[in-house]
Amino acid sequence: MSKLILAVIEQRDGKIKKSSLETVSKAAELGQKLGYETIAAVPAASVEESEKIAQYGIGRIVKLSNSAFSNYSPSGYAKAIVEFAKENGVEVLLFSNTAMGKDLAPRVAPLLGAGIASDCISLEVQAGELVAIRPVFAGKALQKVKVNSAVKVFTLRPNVFPLVENSTSANVENVSIDSPDLSTSVTEIKRSAGKLDVAEADIIVSGGRGLKESGNFHLVEELASALGAAVGASRAVVDAGWRPHGEQVGQTGKTVTPSLYVACGISGAIQHLAGMASSKYIVAINKDKDAPIFTIADYGIVGDVFEILPVLKDEIKKVTSN
Amino acid sequence: MKIAVCVSNVPDTATKIKISAGGKEIDKTGVSFIVNPYDEFAIEEAVKTKEKFGGETVVISVGDDSNKEIMRKALAMGIDSGLLLKSDGALDSDGVATLLANEIKDGGYDIVFMGKQSVDFDTSMVGQLTASKAGINCITVCVSLTIDNNSVTAEREIEGGREVVNSSLPIVITAQKGLNDPRYPNLKGIMDAKRKKLEEKAVTAPSPLVEVLEMSLPAPKAPGRILGTDSSAVPELVRLLREEAKVI
Numbered sequence: 001m002s003k004l005i006l007a008v009i010e011q012r013d014g015k016i017k018k019s020s021l022e023t024v025s026k027a028a029e030l031g032q033k034l035g036y037e038t039i040a041a042v043p044a045a046s047v048e049e050s051e052k053i054a055q056y057g058i059g060r061i062v063k064l065s066n067s068a069f070s071n072y073s074p075s076g077y078a079k080a081i082v083e084f085a086k087e088n089g090v091e092v093l094l095f096s097n098t099a100m101g102k103d104l105a106p107r108v109a110p111l112l113g114a115g116i117a118s119d120c121i122s123l124e125v126q127a128g129e130l131v132a133i134r135p136v137f138a139g140k141a142l143q144k145v146k147v148n149s150a151v152k153v154f155t156l157r158p159n160v161f162p163l164v165e166n167s168t169s170a171n172v173e174n175v176s177i178d179s180p181d182l183s184t185s186v187t188e189i190k191r192s193a194g195k196l197d198v199a200e201a202d203i204i205v206s207g208g209r210g211l212k213e214s215g216n217f218h219l220v221e222e223l224a225s226a227l228g229a230a231v232g233a234s235r236a237v238v239d240a241g242w243r244p245h246g247e248q249v250g251q252t253g254k255t256v257t258p259s260l261y262v263a264c265g266i267s268g269a270i271q272h273l274a275g276m277a278s279s280k281y282i283v284a285i286n287k288d289k290d291a292p293i294f295t296i297a298d299y300g301i302v303g304d305v306f307e308i309l310p311v312l313k314d315e316i317k318k319v320t321s322n
Numbered sequence: 323m324k325i326a327v328c329v330s331n332v333p334d335t336a337t338k339i340k341i342s343a344g345g346k347e348i349d350k351t352g353v354s355f356i357v358n359p360y361d362e363f364a365i366e367e368a369v370k371t372k373e374k375f376g377g378e379t380v381v382i383s384v385g386d387d388s389n390k391e392i393m394r395k396a397l398a399m400g401i402d403s404g405l406l407l408k409s410d411g412a413l414d415s416d417g418v419a420t421l422l423a424n425e426i427k428d429g430g431y432d433i434v435f436m437g438k439q440s441v442d443f444d445t446s447m448v449g450q451l452t453a454s455k456a457g458i459n460c461i462t463v464c465v466s467l468t469i470d471n472n473s474v475t476a477e478r479e480i481e482g483g484r485e486v487v488n489s490s491l492p493i494v495i496t497a498q499k500g501l502n503d504p505r506y507p508n509l510k511g512i513m514d515a516k517r518k519k520l521e522e523k524a525v526t527a528p529s530p531l532v533e534v535l536e537m538s539l540p541a542p543k544a545p546g547r548i549l550g551t552d553s554s555a556v557p558e559l560v561r562l563l564r565e566e567a568k569v570i
Binding site: 071072074075078098099100102103105106107108109110111114115116117118119131134135136137138139140141142143144145146147148149183184185186187188189190191192195196197199200203227244245246248251252253255259260269270271277278280281282283284289294295296297298299300301302303304307308311312315316319320 | 333335336337338339341348359360414415416419441442443444445446447449450451453454455459460461462463477478479480481482483484485486487488489490498499500530531532533534535536537538539540543545546547548549550551552553555556557559560562563564567569570
């Protein structure tokens with residue numbers, strides 16, 4: 001029997017998350033390199049988009065099913081995954097480092113005697129072994145690690161691993177979970193209406209102290225809306241109560257890796273830079289030419305956010321509507 | 323109710339990280355350590371929980387004598403006593419969780435608070451690992467918490483919203499910013515903290531499951547371009563974003 005890699009899939013509202021497909025792509029690649037068989041496990045009440053998993057390289061899809069699994073149950077999902085992994089002798093488990101994956105993977109690992117490396121930004125085979133790189137100190141440093149237990153768990157940072165199409169045919173097996181452990185379960189999801197989350201956004205427009213007061217944040221929101229971007233904030237303005245903590249980017253907020261990060265009136269304290277420095281492109285708009293944000297920005301304008309942001313918004317609207 | 327709060331000390335978030343000579347850890351020379359910022363919400367929630375339900379609160383930390391300073395801060399904020407698990411070797415998250423889980427099982431705790439992550443190694447998993455090893459419940463990244471007899475309801479932050487989670491005691495709760503407003507220790511608290519019991523217990527570090535092969539600093543970014551000093555630079559910025567970066 002060949003060894004197994006299990007990719008754990010997350011569904012929200014019947015849709016498979018993009019980060020899960022990134023995880024599928026990576027699992028398929030590692031399976032090929034190591035000569036392991038790959039399986040995708042979906043703890044769910046129903047699986048709607050199994051063909052997407054097959055599209056990114058895993059054909060064997062196992063639905064760990066129970067009607068109570070339409071919402072996340074930390075205890076229920078963990079027990080179902082642990083039992084499946086034990087029965088099938090799974091050696092490597094991959095999760096996305098999302099709110100769910102972060103919560104779930106460290107419950108699963110100890111029950112399999114597995115070590116776990118979380119929030120990996122690289123996972124490669126080196127001399128026959130899996131070697132991961134994970135940012136520490138919010139990205140101020142990087143740790144290269146390997147897991148020395150027989151069973152190994154990794155969680156992969158979203159938005160970092162590429163989607164790789166590698167189509168195969170989907171074969172869904174149903175494993176019915178008859179006595180789920182529902183001791184800890186989600187009963188309700190409260191959505192922040194119409195808001196993109198900085199942790200998932202491809203473009204982020206962030207504002208800081210340079211906006212002078214909370215009432216001026218509409219300039220950031222309007223630019224974000226023109227770009228289809230999420231709104232982010234520096235710690236200073238969150239601590240001042242201008243913006244909710246969910247928008248905070250930095251060492252005590254969220255670490256983000258969007259394609260484009262636009263910093264407006266943010267000087268770039270070290271703890272802010274730590275959380276966004278690995279964005280693919282960074283734009284800084286700040287009136288202080290010595291602000292540290294300019295040391296990591298790809299493009300900068302040393303000027304007044306109040307004058308520049310409205311013009312930038314109009315220009316973006318003009319070019320994106322063409 | 324028997325309440326624990328677990329705290330770790332981390333380099334001040336303004337610290338510029340340097341790598342030590344061995345290449346596997348950070349250079350701690352001149353680094354000042356603080357209570358992990360998320361642990362402050364955990365401490366506050368522990369104190370509030372005791373104020374509401376009565377019982378006793380214990381601050382637990384794994385490490386060496388240098389942890390005592392942050393433990394005293396927890397005592398000054400109102401925690402009753404401290405327990406330092408003095409470890410004799412290097413620990414990964416799994417090792418810390420094993421030691422905490424043993425203590426929590428033996429101590430018969432009803433509720434255990436921790437920060438949702440330590441802002442040093444950022445694994446975001448000691449709470450879940452501890453609960454899993456101790457065989458008790460766990461809710462992570464909590465921004466609100468209600469305890470009613472044996473039942474626990476919390477809201478946890480997820481992408482674009484919150485999940486309402488139901489569970490029961492005994493439980494590990496990991497705290498997110500927003501759960502409460504941590505109090506500042508007052509002078510009386512600071513004086514009282516000096517007299518509170520801070521017990522030590524020698525523990526054996528389990529061998530790490532995750533091996534650090536190397537630590538490094540990220541490659542510095544090449545300096546970018548300053549495009550101008552007012553909105554006349556905007557068209558050029560937008561052109562670069564479209565044609566060079568191809569991000570819009």
